Amino acid sequence: MKKMKKLPEPYELVRTYPGKVIYTESLKRCNEMIKRVKNLDLIKKPT
Amino acid sequence: MKNEVYGDLKKSPAVIEYTFRSIGTNGFIPIGVRFTESDDPGIFDLVFGLILDNGILNDVIRLNNGDSDKILATVVEAIERFTSEYPEKIIWFSGSTPARTRLYRMIISLNLDELRKDFEIFGKIDHSETCWENFEKDRPYVDFTIKRKIKN
Numbered sequence: 001m002k003k004m005k006k007l008p009e010p011y012e013l014v015r016t017y018p019g020k021v022i023y024t025e026s027l028k029r030c031n032e033m034i035k036r037v038k039n040l041d042l043i044k045k046p047t
Numbered sequence: 048m049k050n051e052v053y054g055d056l057k058k059s060p061a062v063i064e065y066t067f068r069s070i071g072t073n074g075f076i077p078i079g080v081r082f083t084e085s086d087d088p089g090i091f092d093l094v095f096g097l098i099l100d101n102g103i104l105n106d107v108i109r110l111n112n113g114d115s116d117k118i119l120a121t122v123v124e125a126i127e128r129f130t131s132e133y134p135e136k137i138i139w140f141s142g143s144t145p146a147r148t149r150l151y152r153m154i155i156s157l158n159l160d161e162l163r164k165d166f167e168i169f170g171k172i173d174h175s176e177t178c179w180e181n182f183e184k185d186r187p188y189v190d191f192t193i194k195r196k197i198k199n
Contacts, residue, residue, distance in 0.1 A: 004120065004123055004154065004157075004158045004161070005157045005158050005161075006116070006154075006157060007116055007117075007119060007120035007123065007154070008116055008117045008120055009117070009120065010067075010117065010120040010121035010123070010124035011067040011068065011069070011070075011117060011118075011121045012067060013065040013066070013067050013080075013121065013124060013125055013128065014065065014066050014067065015063070015064070015065050015128075016064045016065070017060055017062065017063065017064070018064050018081070018102060019060075019061075019062065020062070020102075021061050021062055021083055021084070022062075022083070022102065022103055024083075024094060024103075024104070024106070025143075026092050026106065026140075026141065026143065027083055027085065027092045027094075029141060029174065030085045030090065030092040030139045030141075031085050031086045032174075033139065033171075033174070033190065034085060034086055034087050034090060035086075036176045037171070037176065037177070037178065037179065038176060038177070038178050039178040039179055040087075040179070042169065042178070042179045042180075043137055043167075043169050043179050043192045043194065044089060047167055047194060047195070047196045047197045
């Protein structure tokens, strides 16, 4: 991805593996979306 | 019947996190960008925020460290790395506050032509039972997904 407009250079990232899943509000909403949305196939179709 | 399987399948961990230190007016602040497998193993939830002592990310706090654009650029970089390693995975994200949602929408819209070269981007206009659609500028999306295009 080229540099995004209006965004500066990023910070240095370090990758980690927390291991344990923490059920956040965001994850709950994501799972709700999977259950309820009508056209999940649109985003899952092969590119 | 037990079939033999190839042994080189690459399984993604359930949680992958990228960390960095925000450096700004309030000093050094540890930030995490976390990708967590959802109930559908093809879809990962994305959150980012302040790393607390118990490992939880606070994704609603306003950091006020004077470097919000640089933090956002770093989140974009984390998406780039994650999708390079796991191009078949879909990333789902939604702003934890209305302000964050507007910011995501604006950044995607500003860079839509460039993003579309490598990614498929979808939006959903409310959190309930509506449908995903191809991301278009000026639509009031609140949920987003992004997925790398597979190039042969």
